[in-house]
Amino acid sequence: MSDSTPRKGLFDWYFKSNLLLRIFIGLVLGVIVGWFAGESILWVRPLGDILLRLLSMIVMPIIFAPLVVGAASISPRSLGRVGLKALGFYMVTSVLAVCLGLIVANIIRPGDGLELIDAAGVAGREVVTPALSETLMGVIPRNPFNAISEGQVLPSIFFAIVFGLGICFLRDHGEDRLKNAGETLFLLFDGAAEVMYIIVRWVLQYAPIGVFALIAVVFAEQGAEALGPLGVVTGAAYLGFVVQVVGIYGGLLMLNKLGVIRYLTGGKEAIITAFVTRSSSAALPVTMRCCADMGVNKSIYSFTLPLGTTINMDGTAIYQGICALFIGFAIGLPLDFGQQVTIVITAVLASIGTAGVPAAGAIMLLMVLNSVGLTVETGSAVAAAYAMILGIDAVLDMGRTGVNVSGNICAALLISKSEKQLDYDRWKNPGKSGLEI
Numbered sequence: 511m512s513d514s515t516p517r518k519g520l521f522d523w524y525f526k527s528n529l530l531l532r533i534f535i536g537l538v539l540g541v542i543v544g545w546f547a548g549e550s551i552l553w554v555r556p557l558g559d560i561l562l563r564l565l566s567m568i569v570m571p572i573i574f575a576p577l578v579v580g581a582a583s584i585s586p587r588s589l590g591r592v593g594l595k596a597l598g599f600y601m602v603t604s605v606l607a608v609c610l611g612l613i614v615a616n617i618i619r620p621g622d623g624l625e626l627i628d629a630a631g632v633a634g635r636e637v638v639t640p641a642l643s644e645t646l647m648g649v650i651p652r653n654p655f656n657a658i659s660e661g662q663v664l665p666s667i668f669f670a671i672v673f674g675l676g677i678c679f680l681r682d683h684g685e686d687r688l689k690n691a692g693e694t695l696f697l698l699f700d701g702a703a704e705v706m707y708i709i710v711r712w713v714l715q716y717a718p719i720g721v722f723a724l725i726a727v728v729f730a731e732q733g734a735e736a737l738g739p740l741g742v743v744t745g746a747a748y749l750g751f752v753v754q755v756v757g758i759y760g761g762l763l764m765l766n767k768l769g770v771i772r773y774l775t776g777g778k779e780a781i782i783t784a785f786v787t788r789s790s791s792a793a794l795p796v797t798m799r800c801c802a803d804m805g806v807n808k809s810i811y812s813f814t815l816p817l818g819t820t821i822n823m824d825g826t827a828i829y830q831g832i833c834a835l836f837i838g839f840a841i842g843l844p845l846d847f848g849q850q851v852t853i854v855i856t857a858v859l860a861s862i863g864t865a866g867v868p869a870a871g872a873i874m875l876l877m878v879l880n881s882v883g884l885t886v887e888t889g890s891a892v893a894a895a896y897a898m899i900l901g902i903d904a905v906l907d908m909g910r911t912g913v914n915v916s917g918n919i920c921a922a923l924l925i926s927k928s929e930k931q932l933d934y935d936r937w938k939n940p941g942k943s944g945l946e947i
């Protein structure tokens with residue numbers, strides 16, 4: 511005799527409750543516990559590392575499999591068009607982001623009056639830009655298997671697209687044997703992509719615990735500083751982040767008749783994941799799911815999101831603009847107009863070169879500072895100001911990574927719409943596609 515009433519599981523209270531609510535509770539508890547318990551809570555760090563490891567475990571497969579499927583299902587002509595649209599969007603919004611950071615910092619003037627002394631390091635205004643040609647050449651992998659196993663995103667994207675296009679041609683072939691081979695490969699990668707999405711759901715179940723640990727550690731280590739003397743720079747950066755997301759992305763979406771609230775609610779899992787992991791590449795699997803659930807076509811998001819995660823860092827660009835000005839104010843040598851123009855150029859290049867991992871933007875900031883002669887040398891005032899910023903980097907990194915991911919979602923939505931590939935049924939009916947786990 512079979513018992514038809516479903517048995518109550520021991521962890522139903524956890525697995526059956528709303529995932530987002532659980533993540534939010536984890537976040538709030540993390541702030542409170544981290545703040546009050548201080549260093550005594552640092553033992554939870556491994557619980558956060560587990561979440562980061564799980565997310566990075568799925569990054570390369572989730573870039574590769576859907577991208578092959580995407581390239582295999584899209585006509586080569588529209589792939590080129592989608593690529594150009596994505597690059598155009600990424601460039602324009604990054605320039606706007608640095609300008610926004612500069613405007614906010616010029617108004618709020620973070621660091622003004624700090625008067626850090628010994629400004630010896632401000633001599634030598636030499637412009638240093640990254641070797642763009644090297645970056646471009648590096649896109650073509652010498653060995654695609656190495657590129658994938660080492661987690662190099664751009665060369666892996668390149669190979670996945672070429673491979674997917676090959677499948678696309680095979681599926682269209684007149685000879686049955688080749689056509690079938692193409693179809694088999696297509697189904698294989700399609701299946702692999704779907705499996706990856708299932709794994710994302712599983713990983714998300716662990717997210718509330720990981721989030722709690724990650725946030726508790728940040729606040730145990732840096733909570734007080736973030737609200738102390740560096741509060742102004744934190745506030746200025748977060749003001750810039752909010753204006754970028756609500757004003758610039760929201761404005762662009764509204765111009766295209768897409769609602770901001772739907773965009774934010776649909777993207778919240780990805781934005782929260784980015785916020786707590788401080789890594790847009792760790793958040794990529796969740797970002798893909800959110801875009802799918804908002805109705806973005808797979809052939810669009812599987813291409814634009816990995817690309818955006820690598821080269822589109824608007825939050826990082828805002829942060830770099832604000833921090834460069836902060837350092838100028840802090841050492842009593844505010845940057846002039848010409849220097850600020852240089853910052854726009856180098857911050858855009860730096861944000862392209864920034865990896866989607868925690869703290870990468872703070873390293874690239876050194877390059878931006880160099881370009882206006884603010885060299886970080888031992889004992890200099892610039893070094894002291896830079897160290898102050900570095901002290902609260904985790905708090906700034908959370909916000910800028912959230913913006914980086916929001917920008918990628920916005921691009922995917924707009925490009926999908928302009929390609930007439932947005933599923934309005936999904937866009938208009940949140941939750942319909944079953945993201946709630």
Ligand code: ASP
Binds near residue numbers: 911
């Ligand atoms: N953490 C950022 C990201 O992953 C990069 C940065 O440090 O600015 O998007």
